[in-house]
Amino acid sequence: MSKPIDCVHSIEGSGPAIFLIHGIGARRAGWSKLVEALKDKFTCISYDLRGHGDSPLPSDRFGLEDLVDDLEHLRAKLGIERAHLAGHSLGGMIGPAYARRFPDRVLSVGLLSTAAFRTEDDSAKVKAVVAAMRERGIGQVLDTLTARWFTDEFASRRPDVIAWRKKQVMDTPAEIFLNVFDIYAETEMGPWLHEVLAPCLVLTGEFDGGCNPRLNRQIAEALPHSELVILDGLKHAILIEASERVAPPVRQFLLANS
Structure with a gap:
């Protein structure tokens, strides 16, 4: 285990706290539209993961527990x-892992666009x-990645957003990007x-x-207290492509569990 890193963060709003945890090669800015939809009722804390955005680089390789x-x-x-926690993709693994280790610190967990119970074939594909x-x-x-993240319709309509997301990835040091992708590929939450x-x-x-x-x-069946929402027609980058569709179920869930 390496020592914790002081992650750069932004705080907006008032009310119960919610930590917003981004995914691989992303930034805290990816939560901005969701923050707009929540900050009247919640203190929204978004942060850059270690090695991402404005946060410091770690000195060596790290794992989910770090x-x-x-x-x-x-x-x-x-x-x-x-606090409430909501994580997207890799962030959707960090949130429940935190809640498992620090149950008394957690009001609720949002697992957005994440994976568990991968078959051998699923694991082989991501690896x-x-x-x-x-x-x-x-x-x-x-x-290949952006084609998996965004719908074709959105990609053709908003090439500027695709370029912005690609730039985030390329601005992330390669060893950090590959390190977090390894964590995402190798984490299996199913057993716990x-x-x-x-x-x-x-x-x-x-x-x-x-x-x-x-x-x-x-995932929803394994969790003792869960609700499941499937957003039709969307791929992986739900926060960027369709935050206006993500916000209502997230807000409703948070209000019900505050």
Whole structure:
């Protein structure tokens, strides 16, 4: 275990706290539209994961538990006793892992566009993507990734947003991007999700290849207190492409569990 890193964060709004945890090669800015929809009722704390955006680079490789340590370090520094958590993709693994280790600190958990209960075939596919990036370079595989993240219709209508998201990835140091992709590919929450006792919202896009409804139904069934929302017609980048559709179920869930 490496020592916790002081992650750069933004705070907006008032009310019960919610920590917003982004995914691989993303930034806290990815939550901005959701923050707008929540900040009248909630204190929204978004932060850049270690090695991402404005946060410091770690000195060596790290694992899921190190990312949990960073979140606990931030919570303690801000003096927040209990908070909601919502994470997207890799963030949707950090949140429940935190809730499992620090149950008394957590009001609820949002697992957005994340994966568990992968079959051997599912695991092989995601690990093949990481292997291709190691072999050919991240830039060579980026078009494959963005095609999985965004719907074709959105990509053709908003090439500027696709370019912005690609730039975030390329601005993330390659060793950090590959490190977090390894964590995402190798984490299997299935054996321990039943230990997460906080109320959980499980939400994904209908056409999200790697974090699909099949896996998310199993996630929801494994969690003792959960509700499942499938957003039709969407792929992985739900916060960027369709935050106006993500916000209502998230807001309703948070209000019901505050």
